[in-house]
Amino acid sequence: xxxxxxxxxxxxxxxxxLCLLPISxxxxxxxxxxxxxxxxxxxxxxxxxxxLRFIVITLCVTPVRRLTKWAPAGKFRxxxxxxxxxxxxxxxxxxxxxxxxxEWEEILPDIPKRPFITVGFxxxxxxxxxxxxxxxxxxxxxxxxxxxALHRLIYVTAIGGVIHYLWLVKADTxxxxxxxxxxxxxxxxxxxVYLAPKIAxxxxxxxxxxxxxxxxxxxx
Amino acid sequence: MLIKRADDLKPxxxxxxxxxxxxxxxxxxxxxxxxxxxxGSLVWQDTISAPCQEYKPKAKGPYDTDEKLNxxxxxxxxxxYYEFGTDKSDPAENSGPFKPxxxxxxxxxxxKKPATYNLEDLIKPFKLEDRIYRMRCVEAWxxxxxxLGFPLGDLIKRLEPTSKAKYVAFETVFRPEQMVGQRRPxxxxxxxxxxxxxxxxxxxxxxxTGLYGKELPNQNGAPLRLVVPWKYGYKGIKSIVKIKFVxxxxxxxxxxxxxxxYGFYSNVNPEVDHPRWSQKTERRxxxxxxxxxxxxxxxxxxxAGMYAGMDMKKNY
Ligand code: HEM
Numbered sequence: 001x002x003x004x005x006x007x008x009x010x011x012x013x014x015x016x017x018l019c020l021l022p023i024s025x026x027x028x029x030x031x032x033x034x035x036x037x038x039x040x041x042x043x044x045x046x047x048x049x050x051x052l053r054f055i056v057i058t059l060c061v062t063p064v065r066r067l068t069k070w071a072p073a074g075k076f077r078x079x080x081x082x083x084x085x086x087x088x089x090x091x092x093x094x095x096x097x098x099x100x101x102x103e104w105e106e107i108l109p110d111i112p113k114r115p116f117i118t119v120g121f122x123x124x125x126x127x128x129x130x131x132x133x134x135x136x137x138x139x140x141x142x143x144x145x146x147x148x149a150l151h152r153l154i155y156v157t158a159i160g161g162v163i164h165y166l167w168l169v170k171a172d173t174x175x176x177x178x179x180x181x182x183x184x185x186x187x188x189x190x191x192x193v194y195l196a197p198k199i200a201x202x203x204x205x206x207x208x209x210x211x212x213x214x215x216x217x218x219x220x
Numbered sequence: 221m222l223i224k225r226a227d228d229l230k231p232x233x234x235x236x237x238x239x240x241x242x243x244x245x246x247x248x249x250x251x252x253x254x255x256x257x258x259x260g261s262l263v264w265q266d267t268i269s270a271p272c273q274e275y276k277p278k279a280k281g282p283y284d285t286d287e288k289l290n291x292x293x294x295x296x297x298x299x300x301y302y303e304f305g306t307d308k309s310d311p312a313e314n315s316g317p318f319k320p321x322x323x324x325x326x327x328x329x330x331x332k333k334p335a336t337y338n339l340e341d342l343i344k345p346f347k348l349e350d351r352i353y354r355m356r357c358v359e360a361w362x363x364x365x366x367x368l369g370f371p372l373g374d375l376i377k378r379l380e381p382t383s384k385a386k387y388v389a390f391e392t393v394f395r396p397e398q399m400v401g402q403r404r405p406x407x408x409x410x411x412x413x414x415x416x417x418x419x420x421x422x423x424x425x426x427x428x429t430g431l432y433g434k435e436l437p438n439q440n441g442a443p444l445r446l447v448v449p450w451k452y453g454y455k456g457i458k459s460i461v462k463i464k465f466v467x468x469x470x471x472x473x474x475x476x477x478x479x480x481x482y483g484f485y486s487n488v489n490p491e492v493d494h495p496r497w498s499q500k501t502e503r504r505x506x507x508x509x510x511x512x513x514x515x516x517x518x519x520x521x522x523x524a525g526m527y528a529g530m531d532m533k534k535n536y
Contacts, residue, residue: 036308037290037298037505038361101509106498114496168496170359171477172306172406 007072015076019083022050023090040098047091052161052179054084059158059186066193078134081154085131088124116167123160126153155190158183275366275432283424283449283522284352290363292432294505299439300357301458302407303392303399310401311439318398320442320459329389329465332380339443343429345378346370350433351426353449355456356488356517360510362502367447368430373421381417385465389414390446393461407473413446413457414470414484418526424449424519450516450523452486483536487527488517492536 001009026046029035035042058080065073095117100107111121130151133139139147162183165176275292301311304318323339348368356362376388392411396402402409419425426447429436436442441458448455454474464470474482481495490500490513501510516523527535 037294038308038503040503040508041361110498116496170306171302172404174404174406 003072007075011072012075012079016079019054019080022046023087040094044091044094044098047087047094048165051084051088051091052165054080054087055154055158055161056179056182056186058084058154059183063186063189082131082134085127088127092121092124116164119160119167120164123157123164126157126160130154155187158187281349281351283519284350285354285364285518287352287354287364288506289352289366290505295363295365295431296437296439298363298505300359300453301401301439301441303401303409303411303459304439305401306406312437314400315438318395318438318442318459320436320438323443323461325444325460326462327379327464328462330382330385330467331465332382342375343370343427343444346374348429351428351447353424353426353447354517355447355449355453356502356513358452358454358482358486358494358499360497360499360502360513361505362517363505366432367426367428368433369426369428369447371423372425372427372446373423375427376420379463379465381465384467386417386467387414387465387470388417388420389462389464389466389470390457390460391462391464392457393459408476411457411473412470413455413472414466415446415448415455416469416526419448419523422523422526424522450488450519452482452488454482455486485527485532485535487523487532487536488513489515489532489536491515492533 026035026043030039030043058077061073061077061080065071096102096107100110111117130153133142133147133150142150162176162180165179166173169176275289297312298308299311300308301315304311304314324336325339325342326334326336328334348370351367351369353365353367354362355365372388390413393399394402394410396409415425426449428441428445428447429443431437431440436445441456444460445458446456446460455472469484472482472484472486474486475484488499493499499513502513503510514520
């Protein structure tokens, strides 16, 4: 079996199923009455937490691929990103149903009124175009450059997710700050990848330019 | 023995299980709705045979609610007690090493005889009574809890505060070696709370030493806690070691942490939202649908008079 076939036929299905583990465990605990006395809140919190985790995991794909030089890692990015959207949608549904019972006259004012909801909502909405443009055909149609540019929206969603979390905790900010630190490292890595060659070429230019001018001045 | 125990209860005092909330009921309904009929009823059969807390208060008092009690399990596993951690499950999990005995309470400030009392001596003069109260958490959930305790007012009368005493300030014990949450400064420790004198003297205000006819478990604030049923739960300071009579409004922990979110009064009020969530409705633990939150948590007839003429939006 070639590596591509192994990744496609075995590794990917395995990862696909593993990603269903959090929701399966949650459902199991729910139906066996193993959640807390307030199971609906547990569902909101668990789906929210896994949304953020999947965003973080998705952001890990590119650095891992580059650092390990294992190209097939990239094959998991779409899968993981779509799972982030999946858990995010479930999370939003728990808010709409368990929290607000689809009472739109409550929901619509709530979204702009409460900053943590506003930010969470914006973060989720920003994932919609990414999910919609995730098929091979659309990716090809858009072209790599445009597609990549659009999909950088995930950086905004990641930051938004952390702010959402930070603004909803009552006193203990340690968990949102931990996610914040991880997101900062992952985005910092991209900034570094983007800036490093520019800085290097700037240095090169300086190095190669200045001796020339010196020589030039000396020449005549 | 100062504190009644569950095993003192006679069989005649035992209520049938059907009077207790059973969230399994709607979990079963949810399983059925999902098409998991067989699975759901299997689970149901399994859990319904689990022993239910058997308890009945001696006699119904004027302030008791008729509503269904939350189960002992719910009351003792779903707690906000940040001294033991910030997750609801933390207090039950982390409060094992906490030692509520022996216990002393310091009485200070504008009072005839400031002194430090052994807990037993402090509560000996009072007859413990059952009080079935609604408890409304600021996070928009609520429970019905059968407390065991005595009115704070009776204690205050015995302690004889002077005319300078306008407020009562309370303090929780500080024991980071037994209370893991106190090792981290997400709140300023020790926890402090306070009441205006008339609030403290209200016949509804309870010093609780137990619930469900038993001693308070550590996670519920053993061995002595405050219960103020018309205020948000965090006013009910736990594991009290100091009672101080003061002339000015005392500082309170959540108000120090976030003054725009938690005021000194903290009366349950559906009209005044917490900045991050609505207070109009609440989820009674065990129920699926939310219910409307009542002004003063349904105790308006007993307490509203104390706030006549006060702007509750300003004095939240
Ligand atoms: C990318 C989008 C989002 C992410 C990453 C996210 C993440 C989270 C996280 C990590 C939590 C905390 C879980 C915990 O306390 O353990 C949470 C809670 C919550 N989220 Fe989100 N969320 C997102 C979108 C939304 C949206 C769109 C809404 C509703 C409009 C929403 C409403 C809530 C609510 C109501 C809570 C519970 C707050 C509480 O416990 O008081 N979230 N979310």
